[in-house]
Structure formats: C-alpha cells, structure tokens
Amino acid sequence: MLGGAMALQPPSITILRMPAELPQPGESVTVSCEALSELPELTLLYWLENGFFVESLHPxxxxxxxTVQEERQGSGLALRRDLHFSSFDKQHLHTNFTCxxxxPLGVDTREVRWPSQALAPVTGKSGGLG
Incomplete structure (x- = not known):
C-alpha cells in the first residue's frame, strides 16, 4: 500500500493533565497539554486565555x-506544553484557558476544566435544618 499525503491524520490533543484537586489561591499550579502530530516540524502547540496569547496578558x-517538549510516539511525535501559574488566583477558575x-492538516482544541467543587460554592445549604 502506498502511503500518500491523504493518510496523514490531523493533529489531536490526547491528554490535558490537571491538578487532581482544586488549586488554593497563591499555590503554584501546572497544567499539561499533550498532542499527537504527524507533521511535528509544522505543528504549533500553544495556550490561549480567553482567546488571547497568554504572554500578551501576563507580561x-x-x-x-x-517550552514545547517532543517525544517520539509511533509514526508521529507527541508534543507537550505546560501552562504554569506562579500564584493561582480565584479568577483563574472563571477564565477560559484553551490548549x-x-x-497544515487541521486544528484541535481542549479547554481546561478545573475540578468542579470550586465552581459551585456551597453556601448556607450545609446546615441541614436550613
């Protein structure tokens, strides 16, 4: 079978590695994004915050x-890029971070979803008798 250009798959994000628990304000936090690409030298892997480049919002x-890390995986290359929060802020929970x-073969995106207990604060309902 001849491997033509049609055989190449578009890139895909395989893993978004999140903290297991909700970050506390002031903590340093890292989120990792991993993607597979069959054209690694023509592939960009980057993070957006509310649709903007992270660096432009946080000089x-x-x-x-x-930096982008590369690792051979089968016929393609796995790319990984971390997003670092030096001091986590509650407002980050309501910010749209996208990997x-x-x-040239396509695009894939994945949004960060923080562990959910923070997004629904339990106020006044835990008393039992109300």
Whole structure:
C-alpha cells in the first residue's frame, strides 16, 4: 500500500493533565497539554486565555507557557506544553484557558476544566435544618 499525503491524520490533543484537586489561591499550579502530530516540524502547540496569547496578558509571567517538549510516539511525535501559574488566583477558575494544536492538516482544541467543587460554592445549604 502506498502511503500518500491523504493518510496523514490531523493533529489531536490526547491528554490535558490537571491538578487532581482544586488549586488554593497563591499555590503554584501546572497544567499539561499533550498532542499527537504527524507533521511535528509544522505543528504549533500553544495556550490561549480567553482567546488571547497568554504572554500578551501576563507580561509579568504570573501565567506563562513552558517550552514545547517532543517525544517520539509511533509514526508521529507527541508534543507537550505546560501552562504554569506562579500564584493561582480565584479568577483563574472563571477564565477560559484553551490548549491549541495547529498544523497544515487541521486544528484541535481542549479547554481546561478545573475540578468542579470550586465552581459551585456551597453556601448556607450545609446546615441541614436550613
């Protein structure tokens, strides 16, 4: 069978590695995004915050991207890029952080979903008698 260009798969995000528990304010937190691409040298892996490049919103580096790590995997290459929060802020829970992998073959995105207990604060309902 001849392997033509049609055989190449678009890139896909395989793993979004999150903290198991909700980060506490002030903690340093890392989220990892892993993607597979069959055209690694033409592939971009990056993070967006509310649709903007993270660096442009945080010149102080409070939220920053790590460098792209590459690892051979089968016929393609696994790419990984971390998103680092030097001091986690509650507002980050309501911010849309998106990992994007982009190549000439296509694009894939995955949104960060924080562990859910923080998004629904239990107020006044835990007393039992109300």
């Amino acid at each position: 102080d580096g409070a939220v920053r991207e790590g 994007v992998v982009l190549s």
